[in-house]
Amino acid sequence: MKKIFILLLAVTFSSLNAIAEPVNSHAQRTLIVYFSQPENVKLDGVDGISGASILQKNGQISGSTQYLAQIIQRHTGGELFRIETVTPYPTQHEPLLRYAEQEQRDNRYPELKTKIDNLADYDRVFIGYPIWWYKMPMPLYSFLQQHDLSGKTLIPFTSHGGSRFSDSLREIKRLQPDARLVTQGLAISRDDVADDGTVTRVGDWLNKLTSVQQ
Numbered sequence: 001m002k003k004i005f006i007l008l009l010a011v012t013f014s015s016l017n018a019i020a021e022p023v024n025s026h027a028q029r030t031l032i033v034y035f036s037q038p039e040n041v042k043l044d045g046v047d048g049i050s051g052a053s054i055l056q057k058n059g060q061i062s063g064s065t066q067y068l069a070q071i072i073q074r075h076t077g078g079e080l081f082r083i084e085t086v087t088p089y090p091t092q093h094e095p096l097l098r099y100a101e102q103e104q105r106d107n108r109y110p111e112l113k114t115k116i117d118n119l120a121d122y123d124r125v126f127i128g129y130p131i132w133w134y135k136m137p138m139p140l141y142s143f144l145q146q147h148d149l150s151g152k153t154l155i156p157f158t159s160h161g162g163s164r165f166s167d168s169l170r171e172i173k174r175l176q177p178d179a180r181l182v183t184q185g186l187a188i189s190r191d192d193v194a195d196d197g198t199v200t201r202v203g204d205w206l207n208k209l210t211s212v213q214q
């Protein structure tokens with residue numbers, strides 16, 4: 001059976017609140033940029049739905065990369081910025097697959113809703129995305145083309161269906177050659193994102209990063 005490339009997460013504010021206060025905040029001025037595309041899937045409101053890569057706890061629905069971005073935000077105290085396109089992506093799975101495939105084939109850089117004007121305020125930039133057709137989604141290309149991240153520490157994270165970072169780290173390096181790209185990024189399978197251990201896993205990763213950077 002065709003595997004569906006989606007994972008919807010529902011997280012309650014209470015589960016986010018359970019995250020310990022930022023463990024390594026204020027050391028650097030932090031921005032968390034992410035792209036995430038939750039799909040329109042019927043959820044029946046019951047806890048622990050899984051299968052076909054759909055998973056629900058309860059409460060608020062988000063994309064899996066978005067959920068990781070929120071956890072990173074809670075740990076670091078950084079600012080969140082969501083990359084959004086002027087033309088929305090299809091919210092149904094099959095049309096989204098086809099649309100993203102064609103966009104990539106055509107090498108189309110979608111127009112973004114907003115540009116970040118105050119990049120000078122940040123020293124390190126987490127950058128998060130799903131993998132689409134073995135690459136970063138095209139909005140990431142638009143973002144990296146439009147923003148100069150020279151001199152900043154770039155920390156990638158991804159949620160994926162098995163491809164991990166694929167070629168995305170190389171692509172980020174190519175598009176932002178003067179940024180300091182951290183190669184120990186966080187790659188979490190969409191099947192694991194909603195696990196109870198994810199908050200701790202992200203925190204452990206951040207702690208390791210901090211000790212590597214010191």
Ligand SMILES: Cc1cc2nc3c(=O)[nH]c(=O)nc-3n(C[C@H](O)[C@H](O)[C@H](O)COP(=O)(O)O)c2cc1C
Pocket residue numbers: 005006007008035036037038062063064065066096097098100101129130131132133134135159160161162163164189190
């Ligand atoms: C258009 C599309 C293409 C995808 N292609 C891949 C892929 O090539 N490799 C992979 O590991 N996962 C692929 N996936 C799965 C997503 O990377 C995965 O579901 C991810 O967690 C979605 O994150 P989001 O909810 O933040 O958008 C694809 C998903 C979509 C929608």
